[in-house]
Amino acid sequence: GDSVTQMEGPVTLSEEAFLTINCTYTATGYPSLFWYVQYPGEGLQLLLKATKADDKGSNKGFEATYRKETTSFHLEKGSVQVSDSAVYFCAPTGGGNKLTFGTGTQLKVEL
Amino acid sequence: SQTIHQWPATLVQPVGSPLSLECTVEGTSNPNLYWYRQAAGRGLQLLFYSVGIGQISSEVPQNLSASRPQDRQFILSSKKLLLSDSGFYLCAWSVRYGYLDFDTEAFFGQGTRLTVV
Numbered sequence: 001g002d003s004v005t006q007m008e009g010p011v012t013l014s015e016e017a018f019l020t021i022n023c024t025y026t027a028t029g030y031p032s033l034f035w036y037v038q039y040p041g042e043g044l045q046l047l048l049k050a051t052k053a054d055d056k057g058s059n060k061g062f063e064a065t066y067r068k069e070t071t072s073f074h075l076e077k078g079s080v081q082v083s084d085s086a087v088y089f090c091a092p093t094g095g096g097n098k099l100t101f102g103t104g105t106q107l108k109v110e111l
Numbered sequence: 112s113q114t115i116h117q118w119p120a121t122l123v124q125p126v127g128s129p130l131s132l133e134c135t136v137e138g139t140s141n142p143n144l145y146w147y148r149q150a151a152g153r154g155l156q157l158l159f160y161s162v163g164i165g166q167i168s169s170e171v172p173q174n175l176s177a178s179r180p181q182d183r184q185f186i187l188s189s190k191k192l193l194l195s196d197s198g199f200y201l202c203a204w205s206v207r208y209g210y211l212d213f214d215t216e217a218f219f220g221q222g223t224r225l226t227v228v
Contacts, residue, residue: 034216043117043201043219044155089155091217099145099205099217103154 003027006090006102013080013109021075021105023064023090031092033057033066033073038087038104047075047088080109113138117202117220124227130175130189132223134202137183142204144185145217146177149199161185162207197227 007022025033032051036044048057053068062077073090090102117134124130136142146158157170159177167177174193178186185202202220 032215036217036219041222041224043222044203044217045219046216049216093205093215099157099160099203101147101155101157 004090004092004100004102006105008103009087009106011105011107013107015082015109015111016079017109019075019077019080019084019107021088021090021107022072023074023102024070024072025090025092026071027092027100033064034091034093035062035064035073035075036089036091036101038089040086044089080107082109082111085109113204113218115202115204115218115220117223119223120221121224122226124192124225126194126227127191130187130192130196130225132187132200132202132225134185134187134220135183136185136204139183139204139206141182142206144179145203145205146185146187147201147203149201149222151198155201159187192227194227197225199224 034049035047037047048059050057050066087104147155161179205217
């Protein structure tokens with residue numbers, strides 16, 4: 001079945017620092033890849049996605065590139081803000097009727 | 112547009128009491144439906160998923176059950192709650208598409224914070 005390995009948190013950064021959250025996956029078929037964000041006390045919401053190899057998903061200054069050769073989908077942002085503090089989940093979706101999420105990486109951005 | 116409703120938002124229940132959490136989806140047909148639990152400071156644990164009415168798959172043996180009485184309704188239940196059932200419960204839906212048979216993105220409800228005392 002599908003599985004995800006996501007870097008452990010919490011990750012604590014100063015505002016305007018560069019962010020990388022690593023994600024590698026195993027999946028059957030031709031998965032789409034997603035990053036979700038969860039703000040405190042809320043459900044998850046889609047941050048960005050990529051549906052095929054070499055695609056780059058981007059949203060709100062975050063980017064991730066679908067790397068089939070390394071089965072990775074690392075999340076990056078050039079300059080984080082305090083408002084980016086949240087938990088980030090990586091999720092491949094392949095065949096198999098269920099959505100698999102990474103363990104989540106908590107990001108704390110300080111002034 | 113599609114929306115998902117999950118209630119209640121918070122719930123405090125005594126040990127041994129029953130549980131019923133409800134989730135409904137609007138604006139789509141035949142969605143895949145999911146229940147997840149998130150313990151404090153931890154990731155998402157898939158509890159149940161359903162690909163159609165009356166079709167429930169359980170991921171983890173536990174004190175909970177799920178039912179799907181209608182296409183867009185998903186219910187999480189327990190006959191007798193345990194302290195360990197406390198957590199943040201999330202309902203989600205996705206739509207399957209394509210001949211390769213994989214999901215679109217998932218859409219989540221706002222979650223239910225359950226505290227068993």
